[in-house]
Amino acid sequence: MAGMLAVGATLTRLFARDRGGRPSPFALLVANPLSAFGLALLTVIVVLVIATPFLPVPDPDITDPANRLLRPGTDGHLLGTDHLGRDLLSRMLWGTRVSILVGLSATLIAATIGSLIGLVAGYAGGRTDSLLMRGIDLVMAFPYILLALAIVAVLGPGLLNALYAIAVVNIPFFARNIRGITLGLSRREFVDAARLSGASHAEILFLEVLPNVLPTIVVTMSTTVGWMILETAGLSFLGLGAQPPQADLGSMLGEGRKLLFTAPHVSVVPGLMIFALVMCINLVGDGVRDVLDPRLKSGALAAPGAATRVARETVPPAPSTDAVLSVEGLRTEFHVGSRVYKAVGGVDLDLAPGECLGLVGESGSGKSVTALSLLRLVPTPPGVIAGGRVTIEGADQLAATPEALRRLRGGRVAYVFQDPLTTLHPLFTVGDQIVEAIRAHQPISRAEAEAQALTLLEKVRIPSAKARFSAYPHELSGGMRQRVCIAMALANDPDLIVADEPTTALDVTVQAQVLKLLRDLSRERGSAVLFITHDFGVVSELCDRVAVMYAGRIVEIGPSGDVLDAPGHPYTGKLIDCVPVLGRPERRMEAIDGLPPSVDRLPAGCAFADRCDRVQEDCRHGDIPLDPFGPGRAVRCLHPLQEVS
């Protein structure tokens, strides 16, 4: 009874808008053209089948040997007749009725028993759970159809027995799915609360847990009912299901098989019907799954392509510098639906050979997107480079051909990313991955590349490099993994290393070692470094210059000593105040109140205005320029913390 109530409540919820005003699940289902098509076709079939007794079609079992094997289109027999002169249209309609009924019944039986097993196993846990699931595993150890055959062998051929057999072999799918969900639910607070309030186990299971697993049951039903119709038809086709004169679609096909050479239409008609029926059920089933359980939506999320899409209206002219890297007016956006997130809103940067520039900012300030945009590594979709110019080796790299871009990546410009566990491929040895980086750019033999890779591993001070060469990433510590990444970045003597928070994912004790390694090796080889970090301590140790980013733009840039000693922008000042200083416990740490503005709704004027104590009326209008601020410095502020020196 309680179960019925819960089912009723869920059913009404399917057609109602939720409290947030989002469309009902039914509306979402129909919005998907494929599911809508499936649903429409399914409705037509179901209506026809329900109306069959009232339709002006002949009795399906009346034989008429004089008119046997009539072709489709004959007068009075739209789809022709079979070997006994029975009307095929009528037999198909009645057969579809039987097939749908049998398939649905099998689904309901499998869903009820399977869900019950799953609920009890997941809720009880412990020995009950493992016992029940062992049993389910055993049933699944049989090939699907084979077990159904064995059950029919025991029960004897017949439509009802075929139905039971198909129901039994589908129980495991329900039991497994429902158990998984129940297991998670039975540890949740509302179940504990019900238990404390004195509810019995049955009450908790049917009133608290069941309503929450119902969507999963519905999804499993909608994705298996097509199968069950197909398989019961299959058993009938083999002569083990429906027995003459009763016909379902499968047994009609079985009869048609014997007439394959003389009257192919007898098997084509029921076959097409099964196909249409199962296809529209599958379409609706996929739609139901996508609506009720979006996590399972297969392949809906877009996978990024090889390079970020570039859609620039104008291209800035080529700069005349000897810089390793020159960025002008770089704008990178994320297009999600109708929203445009301006992650990078016009960034200018220059890096001299061998120079180390720190790019500092909070998460979401656009520093990593800036770094990835340089070689078009921002995922598209949703990323789009909407403007600007990136000049490396004198050429605009945002206009580079795929092959030129590939040669640049890991060649003249190399990256070191944040988390070495996720950035190294888990299924290749570290040596292999370094060798690959070398051979992508140098036409040398594998043996030579291996020798080079080994030298690189020694260079980044990995102990017993020879043994580690054939280790997989998961066999190394975090610090060792990041050393491998650095070795990979150095493989082709790059002019520029882009290091995107390379130490954030590491232990504090390891961080310093890795930083020192990166600094020493880049200095030794004369590589410039673009160092992305949120840590001013690191900047003062490592960087010649620093650029501070806020809401997608640079708000201050200059020699790191000067900026740290006397910040110009109020935001820089606040960021520096956030850094604890060892040995100065009296210094008060200040958090910055408020949050950065969302980059899809940037305010006019200064983006930091709402969080700034020095904000004045003129801060909120127009575009505030990045003005010169002393030697080699620039600040995007109308009321900076210091006077221009």
Add this chain to the structure above:
Amino acid sequence: MWLYIGKRLLATVPILLGLSVIVFAMMAAIPGDPATAILGSYATPENVERLNRQLGLDRSLVEQYLTWLGNLLQGDMGRSYALNRPVADEVFERFGATLVLAGASLLLCSLFGLLAGVIAAVGQFGWRDRIVTFLVLIGISTPSFWLGLLLIMLFAVELQWLPASGMFAIYGGGGPLDLLAHLALPAITLAVVATAVIARLTRTAMLEVLRQDYVRTARAKGVSERRVIYRHAFKSALVAVIPVIGIQTGFVLGGAVYIETVFQWPGIGRMLVNAISTRDLLLVQGGVLVVAASYVFFNLLADVAQTLVDPRLR
């Protein structure tokens, strides 16, 4: 690695025992008295009792099971009364033919399923993806036994390119080419559903992998896009797809029942259908056991293959 394979082999023992218990229990649950069935309904009670003792049916079920299991382990599955020959001989002869058919199908569905899935994922939302998605929908919705009939009509009746039934030509057949010609249609028919399922899963797995950080790393170090997809992404996707191929062996072995009936293939599936119709239960028992055991080993193979690809599982 060898240690791992050994462990996995050992772990199949309880599963195989469980299978044997289920099969034995199912056959024991069949209503009716075998002795009466053999002797006819006019048999005297003394004769029935004597036969029951001879058949061991007067002992407890556990004793009966152990005796049955002992015989089974010695390769004795009893005698088929309809064929009047040992069940084991018949079953293994037929199983060979089924393995040829299932093996060919598995080869086809793995090859084309993986290929189609990768092509769809790489051209996500493009025309290739749409075509593959459409074909997958057709594939999983088509009843294989009907598809078999359609293919016979087209390739055997209309075009007369390929034979419609059997494993070898009756006159002058027997060579590998003859086998291949007979194998083509049933193997393709049997592979269609599995190909669709594998293609769908490969597509999803590839899309998932292509979003991973290590794919970005591969691109950042200048590896060619072809290599990114076919080496870096594909290897990871394979880890997720291999168990699915293992599960598909179950569907292929089971689906062989239909296909062998449609194409008159002399395999174990057609034998089972006939045996069920003639109530030759010992033959059913033997056939089900052998196919189920082979499924366990196919899954073991899939496990080992997965471990070979993914070092983290060792």
